[in-house]
Amino acid sequence: EPEVTQTPSHQVTQMGQEVILRCVPISNHLYFYWYRQILGQKVEFLVSFYNNEISEKSEIFDDQFSVERPDGSNFTLKIRSTKLEDSAMYFCASIERLMGPDEKLFFGSGTQLSVL
Amino acid sequence: KNQVEQSPQSLIILEGKNCTLQCNYTVSPFSNLRWYKQDTGRGPVSLTIMTFSENTKSNGRYTATLDADTKQSSLHITASQLSDSASYICVVSSGGGYNKLIFGAGTRLAVHP
Numbered sequence: 001e002p003e004v005t006q007t008p009s010h011q012v013t014q015m016g017q018e019v020i021l022r023c024v025p026i027s028n029h030l031y032f033y034w035y036r037q038i039l040g041q042k043v044e045f046l047v048s049f050y051n052n053e054i055s056e057k058s059e060i061f062d063d064q065f066s067v068e069r070p071d072g073s074n075f076t077l078k079i080r081s082t083k084l085e086d087s088a089m090y091f092c093a094s095i096e097r098l099m100g101p102d103e104k105l106f107f108g109s110g111t112q113l114s115v116l
Numbered sequence: 117k118n119q120v121e122q123s124p125q126s127l128i129i130l131e132g133k134n135c136t137l138q139c140n141y142t143v144s145p146f147s148n149l150r151w152y153k154q155d156t157g158r159g160p161v162s163l164t165i166m167t168f169s170e171n172t173k174s175n176g177r178y179t180a181t182l183d184a185d186t187k188q189s190s191l192h193i194t195a196s197q198l199s200d201s202a203s204y205i206c207v208v209s210s211g212g213g214y215n216k217l218i219f220g221a222g223t224r225l226a227v228h229p
Contacts, residue, residue, distance in 0.1 A: 042220065042221050043160070043219040044219070091160075107159030107160050107161070109157070110158065
């Protein structure tokens with residue numbers, strides 16, 4: 001089965017530093033997402049991206065966050081100045097198209113971000 | 117407020133036994149309900165997707181049920197295997213966009229030999 005690939009699997013950074021989390025969605029997918037999961041808590045939606053622009057974002061996705069699709073394959077999440085509370089597992093997800101309720105959302109394995 | 121509640125929070129069963137996980141939701145409007153399996157340190161993997169009109173859906177040893185009237189769903193695992201040890205997450209979609217997925221906290225299942 002096709003996979004969403006995320007790198008790195010673990011990232012440790014100092015508070016206030018910038019981090020970039022990288023994702024390679026499945027090649028024919030058109031819609032991309034970032035979610036996060038703080039340890040022991042529920043998965044939370046951050047942002048959705050389609051046609052090279054943000055289509056929806058949550059309250060969590062403030063000015064410190066940005067997303068980019070710099071080329072035809074990569075999809076990145078940048079946190080400009082990390083805070084302790086940004087420590088979480090960040091999941092990238094993609095889907096081929098939105099039509100039909102049976103469309104499967106494919107998740108990557110996640111990047112565990114630890115802010116010290 | 118849109119919410120998805122799962123029970124039990126954790127469960128231990130012996131290999132070969134069956135188990136049933138519960139999901140109650142208060143999500144409106146309702147589009148579909150999904151069960152995901154999440155291995156430790158991995159991303160969620162889709163098991164089943166059910167729309168309003170579907171009562172049951174199977175995927176191998178996994179069978180999901182949906183009662184849209186009572187807003188309850190269950191995931192039944194038959195003849196459990198050690199590899200079934202994982203978190204099982206109930207996710208309800210409110211509307212067509214994946215920004216509208218409401219995640220439950222999951223049930224952590226441990227299958228012991």
